[in-house]
Amino acid sequence: MITAQTPQKQLPSSAKKTALSVNINKVALLRNTRHLDIPSVTRAAELCLLAGAQGITVHPRPxxxxxxxxxxxxxxxxMKDWPHCEFNIEGNPFHNLMDFERNLSARGLPLHQCTFVPDSESQFTSDHGWTFPDDAERLRPLIEQVHSRGVRVSLFMDPIPEAMAMAKAVGADRVEFYTESYARAWSGKEKHKALEQFSQAARAAHAIDLGVNAGHDLNRDNLTEFLRAVPGVLEVSIGHALIADALELGYAATVKDYLRCIDEAFPVA
Structure with a gap:
């Protein structure tokens, strides 16, 4: 467990390649259709880590x-057996996320990042980011609480350049760009416009030392192009597409292919 009273110092965005965090929610969704505890969520995570994933993400809803x-x-x-990898919990801090954050700390279990997502309890999936200045004051004390346990905070955000400074002002260490608009535009005429919007938001974040993550509907087709166009993405959190691919290819081959997509976005000089 991280015990420092301030979050881990992140490297400059240009200093390291994008990390892959695998969201394993869909493994649990399949398991929950029966009472046999298969497929195993922990085994899925272990196989992804063995294949080279740098982190595991979960989004436990109420x-x-x-x-x-x-x-x-x-x-x-x-994750205690994988000290070089990160455990990221996503969720709404006004629902159940903060309970997990407190309990993990009390049990001495690792947590490296909390990603605050403004989803409703009945929402089908995450579909928008936080709104500023509307959400600022209620987020600030919760971010401070997470920081007091040495855990990084990322805010799920739409790619709005002017909102980056407000996310930084409430104490966020990173933002996670909600990338569905790019994925939806990827095969059409609006792709380059969407990429430019994300690129501008990323530059605005980097200018104030705010880290950038990304996630939602990224896949093996669109990931490389996104990372080439959007500077300094520290982490991508990918679940639905990756687990769907794993049904055909297996966890190891799938994770390695996503890592290949990331590698192709960072050509060797």
Whole structure:
């Protein structure tokens, strides 16, 4: 468990390649259709880590439609065996996210990043970022609480350049760009416009030392182009497409192919 009273110092965005964090919610969703505890969520995470993934992400919702409370603690225990990898929990801090953050700390289990997402309890999937200045004052004390345990905070955000300074002002260490608009535009005429919007937002974030993550509907087709166009993405969190690919290719081959996509965005000089 990180015990420092300030979040880990992140490297400059130009200093390292984008990390891959695998969101395993959909493994839990499949498991929950029966009472046999298969497929195993922890085994899925372990296989992804063995294949080279640099992190595991979960988004436990209050209705436990996929990730359950026990999964969070079992995965955190697993991550103790992977000290060079990160455990990221996404969720709404006004629902159940802060309970997990407190309990993991109390149990001495690792947590490296909390990603605050403004989803409703009944929402099908995450579909928008935080709004500033509307959400600023209620987020600030929760960010301070997470920081007090030495955990990084990322805010799920739409790619709005002028909102980056406001995210930084409330204490966020990073933003996670909601990338569905890019994925939706990828095969059409609006792709370059979408990429430019994300690129401008990333530059605005970097200008104030705000780290950039990205996630939502990124896949093996569109990932490389996104990372080439959007500077300094520190981490991509990918779940739905990656787990769907793993049904055909297996976890190891799938993770390695996503890592290949990332490598192709960072050509060797």
């Amino acid at each position: 209705d436990e439609r996929h990730i359950r409370a026990d999964d969070v603690y079992e995965l955190a225990a697993l």
